[in-house]
Amino acid sequence: MVTTLNIEQEKSSEFPAVSICNINRKKNLFKKLHDKIYGAPLLISERRSIFQCNDKQIINSATAQKSLIDYYRLSAKGRYAAGHRHLELIQKCVFRDHPCRDHYFTLFQNFRYGNCVTFNKRIQNTTALSVSETGPGSGLILELYLEEFLYTSHIVGARVIIHDPDSTPSPEDEGFNISPGYETFVSLKKTTTYRLPAPFRDKCVDYRECKGFSISNKNECVRACIQVQNYEKCNCTDKTLVVMSDLTPCNMSNDAEMCCLNDVIDNLANIKPICDCPQPCRFVNFNEKLSMAIWPSKALVRKEEKYIAPDKDILRLNVFYSTLERTTYTQKPMFEKYELLSFLGCELGLWLGLSLIAVFEFIEKIPSVSKKAFTNINLKRSRKKVTQQNILFQNYVGFKK
Numbered sequence: 001m002v003t004t005l006n007i008e009q010e011k012s013s014e015f016p017a018v019s020i021c022n023i024n025r026k027k028n029l030f031k032k033l034h035d036k037i038y039g040a041p042l043l044i045s046e047r048r049s050i051f052q053c054n055d056k057q058i059i060n061s062a063t064a065q066k067s068l069i070d071y072y073r074l075s076a077k078g079r080y081a082a083g084h085r086h087l088e089l090i091q092k093c094v095f096r097d098h099p100c101r102d103h104y105f106t107l108f109q110n111f112r113y114g115n116c117v118t119f120n121k122r123i124q125n126t127t128a129l130s131v132s133e134t135g136p137g138s139g140l141i142l143e144l145y146l147e148e149f150l151y152t153s154h155i156v157g158a159r160v161i162i163h164d165p166d167s168t169p170s171p172e173d174e175g176f177n178i179s180p181g182y183e184t185f186v187s188l189k190k191t192t193t194y195r196l197p198a199p200f201r202d203k204c205v206d207y208r209e210c211k212g213f214s215i216s217n218k219n220e221c222v223r224a225c226i227q228v229q230n231y232e233k234c235n236c237t238d239k240t241l242v243v244m245s246d247l248t249p250c251n252m253s254n255d256a257e258m259c260c261l262n263d264v265i266d267n268l269a270n271i272k273p274i275c276d277c278p279q280p281c282r283f284v285n286f287n288e289k290l291s292m293a294i295w296p297s298k299a300l301v302r303k304e305e306k307y308i309a310p311d312k313d314i315l316r317l318n319v320f321y322s323t324l325e326r327t328t329y330t331q332k333p334m335f336e337k338y339e340l341l342s343f344l345g346c347e348l349g350l351w352l353g354l355s356l357i358a359v360f361e362f363i364e365k366i367p368s369v370s371k372k373a374f375t376n377i378n379l380k381r382s383r384k385k386v387t388q389q390n391i392l393f394q395n396y397v398g399f400k401k
Contacts, residue, residue, distance in 0.1 A: 001196065001200050001201060001331055001332070001333060001334060002331070002332055002333075002334055003329055003330065003331050003332075004329070004330045004332060005327070005328070005329055006327075006328045006330065007325055007326070007327050007328075008325070008326050008328070009324060009325055010324045010325075010326055011132060011324070012130045012131065012132040012324070013130060013131060013132075013190060013321060013324050013326065014128050014129075014130050014165070015095075015120055015128065015129045015130055015131050015139060015140070015321075016120065016162050016163060016164065016165065016188065016190075016284075016286050016319075017118055017119060017120045017121050017122070017128075017162075017163050017164065017165040017167070017169070018118070018119040018120065018140060018142075018160065018161070018162055018317075018319055019108075019116055019117070019118040019119075019160070019161040019163065019169040019171070019175070020089070020090075020116060020117055020118075020119075020142070020144070020158055020159070020160055020161075020317075021110060021113035021114065021115075021116035021117075021158065021159040021171050022083075022084045022089060022113065022114060022115075022146055022147075022158055022159075023113065023155060023156065023157050023158060023159055023177065024114075024146070024156065025071070025079075025082075025083055025084075025110075025112070025113050025114025025115075026071065026082050026083060026114065027082065027083065027084055027147060053255075053258070053259035053262050053263075068252075069252045069253055072111070072239055072240065072252050073252070076109060079109060079111075079114065079115075080109065080115055082114075083109075083114035083115035084114065084115055084146075084147055085115065086105060086107060086115065086117040088145065088147060089115075089117065089144055089145060089146075089147070089158075090105075090117065090142060090143075090144060091143045091144065091145045091314070092141075092142070092143035093119075093140070093141070093142050093143075094140070094141040095119075095129065095139070095140050095141075096131060096133075096138065096139070097137070100119070104119055104120060104129070105117050105118065105119055106118045106121040106123065108169070110171050110172075111239075111240045111242060112171065112172055112240070113159055113171050116159075116169075116171065118169060119140060119142075120165055121165055122165035122166050128165040131320075131321060132324075134320065134321045134322060134323060134324060135320060135322070136185055136318050136320055137318070137320065138320050138321070139188075139318075139319050139320035139321060140317070140318075140319040140320070141316070141317070141318050141319075142316070142317040142319075143314065143315075143316050143317075144158055144314065144315050144316070144317065145313060145314050146158065146180055146313040146314070146315070147313060155177065156179070156180060157177045157178055157179045157180060157315070158177070158178050158315065158317075159171050159175050159176075159177055160175050160176055160177070160178055160184075160186075160317065161174050161175035162175070162186065162188065162286045162288055162319070163284075163286075164284040166208070167216070167217060167284070168216045168217055168220075170217065170219045170220070172219075173219045174219075176288070176290065178292075178315055178317060179292070179315065180313055180314060180315045181294065181295065181314075181315065182292045182293065182294060182295055182315055182316070183292065183293050183294075183295035183315070183316035183317075183318060184290060184291075184292050184315070184316070184317055184318065185290065185291045185292070185293075185318045185320075186288050186289070186290055186317070186318065186319045186320070187288070187289045187291075187320060187321070187322035188286040188287065188288060188289075188319065188320065188321050188322060189286065189287045189321070189322055189323055189325065189327070190284065190285075190286055190287075190321075190326050190327070191284070191285045191286075191287055191326075191327045191328075191329070192282070192283070192284050192285075192326065192327070192328045192329070193282070193283045193284075193285070193328075193329045193330075194281065194282055194328070194329070194330045194331060195279055195280070195281050195282075195283070195331050196281075196331045196332075196333070197281060200331070200333070202278065202279055202331065203278045204278055204279050204280060204281040205278050205279075205280065205281065206280065206281045206282070207220075207221070207280055214243070215243065217280065218277050218278075218279065218280060220243050221275070221277035222275050222277050223241045223242070223243045224243045224244055225275035225276075225277065226238070226241060226264070226265070226268065226275075227241055227243060227244040227247065228244075229264050229267075229268060230250075230260075230261055230264050231244075231247050231248075233260060233263070233264050234250060234257055234260035234261055234264065235248070236248050236249055236250035236251075236257055237249055237250065238250060238261050239252065289322070295315070295316045296314075296316075
């Protein structure tokens, strides 16, 4: 297997999808409620932050436990009602110096981040947006309002995921956080990697083509693997992992079941990985580079010669390409099938040809070798005879004397 590198300068490039979630998933529906509820962020499931098992976990306040458990018990409609609306989150949207249209956005829900919105998601083979210019302002500009919220996280801001328009975002595993009071510049450079399926080394999988499975990427595959282990060991699944929701979920208020789920994660972390989740056959990376500046400036918020402090709940996101160069890594077999057959045929023909030539050459050489050998034998006999005669002659001369 060999890997080829191709760098191509494009006149225009497909713009990525940009998914945004408010880090604090719940709105403050009651103005009088300002109690801060802290929940430690976890890569796999924040459920582990609200239960204490064998004195190994740091337990949060009872308020935090009740708040999170009540949130998990809500239906999808209930979670949507408790979360932020995308029309309230996105105060302003500009793409290539033009106002964004409604059909540029799609919505999705996430247990950890609540209501999220995706810009430029490809749906039913529709054409994604593209750009032909580079630099700040040439792509997407968003002004976000985080609203008054319940503090379900120890940080304030928005979660941003830059991904391929065809892929499903995973805020828990991908993306970065941006802070209010700043304009965050995100410069992009597109890199695409194509891998080979089995029997080659990477054994990649095209998750979008897997029929009969709802898994759309590697992260969901890992979560599904964890859910299988959860169901085998605990007879229920972790509701916060979302995938395989058709199985019986564990009771969030049952300490025994929650601790059982924790044990499953600990066991999986301490043993050799058993989840067979290979890399995708096509992977797109945008190599994000972030920089920030205070926003808005004093000039922007000046009113009647008096400076007004900027709202701590607003921020600006500026996403653009730094270059239209596209870098592509492509794995290829050392030999294609026809090339392999041709190579084997050439090798076989070469060795067969050499073998036949050697046989004929051996046959051809037999007479000359035999003649030479016979000549050498006669020559040795003649030399031996002459030597004997010389000896007799010398003996005779000595006798005469």
